[in-house]
Amino acid sequence: MGFNPSIPQPGDFLGISQKQILSNYQAIANAWLENHVPLTNVENVGMHEVLTLRPQGNDPATALGQVALYNKLVASVPQLFYRPSLNQTPIQMSNANLNTIQTGAPGNTQSSFIAGPFTVYMGYVANCPNSQLVTVTPSSTLIYVGLSTVKTNAGSGPQSTYVATPINITGDNFTITHANLSLVNPTIYYMAIGQ
């Protein structure tokens, strides 16, 4: 039996109500098991073990002094949203465009995200030739590309003459060009933001 909010009735005998009350107590405890430390625990009762969020059809209303965290589907993918107080504009806090690998990984493109959502890419091209095409993954539309030219071989030429710039920034790719064709072994770092 599920939870029954209408018991006991005024004329009920305890013989009937006993099963109903027992059932309600168990239903409450079972419902509380979702996300929470069990009611029957001695410690941490009331705290959460996880926050599982079901998708909401609409952004929840927020009053003065309230904020809301919730799940809303974006292109059928559930994402975490934050809404400030007084029904201000909801902000998407998560993004499936996440591509990171751990210790010792090569310096090819990795990505994370920031609220908005925007995808942040970072990486480098070693031994970068002039007119090097870079395609970032996961794909997004680039709205910022920053380059740093780094010469790891100090003896390879006059270091004051090279500058790297991104050109042909289109969709999820850009081209690195640098001014000095005689430059040997440049490493070019990039940081890009896509939307």
Add this chain to the structure above:
Amino acid sequence: MTQPTDPTPPPYNTQIPEPDTTIANAQTLFQNNFERLFEAFNTDHVPLIDAINPGNHNVIQLVELPIGEATQSQEIAIYSKKVDGQTDQLFMRYQGNGKEFQLTQYQIYALPILQLNGVIYQKGYFTFLPGGIIVYFGQVIPFGNPFFISLEPAICGNILGINLCPIGGIGSGLVQSNVSLTAINGKFNAIQLTSTSTNANQYYIAFGNI
């Protein structure tokens, strides 16, 4: 003479009332269950007796989970897990037991301003991006050759990107440096600049993962 402290009340009981219980016998059990429910709601949640917002949350305290939480279709889950070398961190998992990733990273704290003979040469900060990315950023005024931009905390085994941006324009407006990385025990602790313009005030940002 000290007063005796109240004994710890019994926890919530899912086995009451029993078939042969009378109201008189069960009253204290009922009351205990109501009190334990009330107390549980008082933790993290707006109290049950609140006239306006009962059922809402005031805060979410997450106890440490040993493994990632399962998710069904259209669900996302947020939880905390212990991370080696760090403390409990916040994780998120996508629907259908999908991708799990770390939302928070390490501990944020203020880094000391670095000075030499009373002259500030580095103001550093760090933060994180979801997925285990550390972001170091700040401002340096290099001196000497080479000059080292400190990367604290030195916990990254891989530097993903570096950007340097001169401030205020020096000469042609360009500040050129040779850049390399220094590491101790496989963890990068500094960006080494050589041939940089002395006193070339510049911003830096670097990305790395552990």
